[in-house]
Amino acid sequence: MASGIVSWATYLPYWRLERASIGVAFGTTPGRGTRAVASYDEDTTTLGVEAARRALQPAGVPVPDDLFFSTPDPAYLDKTNASTIHAALGLPPSTGAYDLCGSVRSGWAAMRLAALEGERHASIAVVSDLRTGLAGGAEESQGGDGAAAFVFAPEGAVAEVLGHASVTHEFLDRWRVPGDSASRQWEDRFGEEALVPLGRAAFSGALADAGLTVDEIDHLVVAGLHARAVGTLRKTLGVAPQRVATDYTSLIGNLGAAQAATGLAEVLERAGPDQAVVVLGVGDGADAVVFRTTPALVGVQEARRREGMMEVAASVDQGRRDLPYAVYLTWRGHLRREPPRRPDPERPDAPAMRRNEGWKFGFGASRCLECGFVHLPPTRVCLSCRSVDHMEPQRLAGVRGTVATFTVDRLAFSLSPPMVGAVIDFDGGGRYRGEMTDVDPEALAIGTRVEMTFRRFYSAQGVHNYFWKARPVSDRIDDRGEQVGGVVPAEVGGGEGG
């Protein structure tokens, strides 16, 4: 049994921005294609939660002992963001949770750490990015938002690490001062000249470390925010074009810190057993890792398809494309929109959040041990049989539900009005009235099937208010539920209800 990657998943948000809409707004030449856009209620932490939930969901994936989270755009400084993800995943307290935040390259550190720790015990790397740039610029139009998560474990790997190499140099290519909402880049050709030789050096170093030749490479992923450097490397490393992974940046943009991991995920979703995969990343240096897939990959791929897990190649084609550019700018804080004439929300109370961690972060209900009634939020007294303190926690974050009734609220405070509210009845018990997101109100009806998603409701006085919202399940995924007899898929074990 081999150590290495045992599970993986990616998350691309629901929204896409047509690059043409930027040109229309500024009266300049419209760009082509789309970029993935995190919604107003998403940040790098919630994007990471969505990817990690999927990675941990398949049966048999071990509960990680360590969680490494990396993003260049952390929701908090000082405070650990990985602990929010840890809570949203319902992981046990004994699982460590660490941020590796700041530079885009930190994503590599999270993956390397998880891989190293994965030789001893299960570890998960979560990399997430939300790319911004000044309005009308290339950073804005060419960036993309998304996350990926990889679980490494001592046994049952679908891909082992064969070799690795890194090269580091100090130069100014892309930067952002803490607090700035937009990234900036030096002259394009300068970065290309600096990065390409570093990429070549890391690539050949990793091949040597793995004891492989270029001809033996079955799949090559080249990642990096510098599009020219990446393009040159894809063409000039001597790997046949059909073995170079598809470039999806025209559809989703460049996912920054999450790009390399997303590329690796895409390869693992279609690679065969016993194949060599090289992932090369450039930015402030270069990193390259060589993986070899194992025979276990085939079974895992089949199980994932059976379960209807979203694959990268499919998810890049999805998404709502009617996002107005002005709304996008509002979401990113680049445009101040008149709010409803309602009081601003207040920050949540830290002691209340701590008391209710299982509910707030894990969407944990309480189920009566006497009569089975499910209470959302958890309560001590049973509504149905009035028994007191005879409850067990039950996590409903991974359980689907059905809309009982709904409304579109044009008065309530929302960072992107109108707010959509719904009453949801969960499969197996439990009713909750809350917000919906990633939803077209016109398509919402009594009976719509929904699933829960972890979101940032608002931020007040520097505190991010995270909680769960419902979103419609895609038809394709819902079909799976029918196929398996409507059985509710269990989420990751351990720490249920926090």
Added chain:
Amino acid sequence: MASRGIRDRVAIVGMGCTPFGELWDKSTDDLLTDATTECARSAGIALGDVDAFWLGTMGSGQSGLTLSKPLKIDYKPVTRVENFCATGSEAFRNACYAVASGAYDVAMAVGVEKLKDSGYSGLTGIRQVGDGTNAGLSSPAVFSLLVPAYAHKYGVDPEELKAVMTRIAFKNHQNGAVNPRAQFRSGVSMEKIASSPLVAGQLGVFDCSGVSDGAAAVVVCRTEDASRYTDSPLYVKGLSFVAGPAAGIIDPEYDYTSFEEVVRSAADAYRQAGITDPRSQLAMAEVHDCFTPTELVLMEDLGFAERGTAWKEVLAGTFDRDGELPVNPDGGLKSFGHPIGASGLRMLFECWLQLRRKAPSERQIATVADPGRTLGLTHNLGGGPGECVSFVGVVGSEPTD
């Protein structure tokens, strides 16, 4: 153990009610002074003759000082109560029990709310952030949840249901148009109501009650003392208040087409008052029409219409001022706005006028003369579908034989 009620033991001998509206020139103190002065004059007493006060306000003040300070009350008990939108009725209920118990001879209940100083649209709640997981749906949104649920359950076409909601708003505005105390004193066309901008779900601006300032007050004493103050008192027939377990918002059995709390409090109040068929026994009802679908559902919860039929009754004009059972003849929350602490007592004030045939002739309801009904109902609901408090009160112009 039982809810026994205090049928006919307490009499209403005086009332006052300010005009409701955007009273930019009136403070909370002014509203309290206006309402209590009119009320005392109505009962032919001085404020100093009142032995104890109950003040209902949701957020326009705290403690009895809110009343005693502006009115310069001389060291008397003043109890401030709050119970969501039933706050004014709750002040009244407790004042009734105070005199019924014999603890005091004369009690006054006052309700006030000064909402328009906030500068916000709609009502704004009291800070309850906690862990930040409470859904931030606005009140119209919460009540709008009734609409698709009702349409779905009874197979009513959504457009037809919108017409029903429009009809309710139209009726209440028609009633308010002839009431000098109302916030909105002009009729509104069905077209204007139906095409008003959407606020939440199918609720347009005209499906929502307004936001206003106002105050109202009532003096009560034991029935045997009533003749000292008036020769035409009203008698308290039934008072019921319930707070539910908030079952609907966590129980999948709840279908968002009824308020169980209202059903329970109505049954309790009817039993106390000896009412067996409210539709034929009541001369009028003042109900909590915070939003048009609320009034629709209340017609069924209060027993005025069979389940699933209120929408037809509304269209048939059953609840019009000249209908079989006039509902909100004063114009309701729709025309008055909803200064929370004052609304319940404003409803009672309409009973005070109508049941004693003291309403102006152009808006005096006919059911009092023919068929000579003597009972009026007031109702408040605080919270929303699935989790609310409910008050139902019945008063009458004749003592029971």
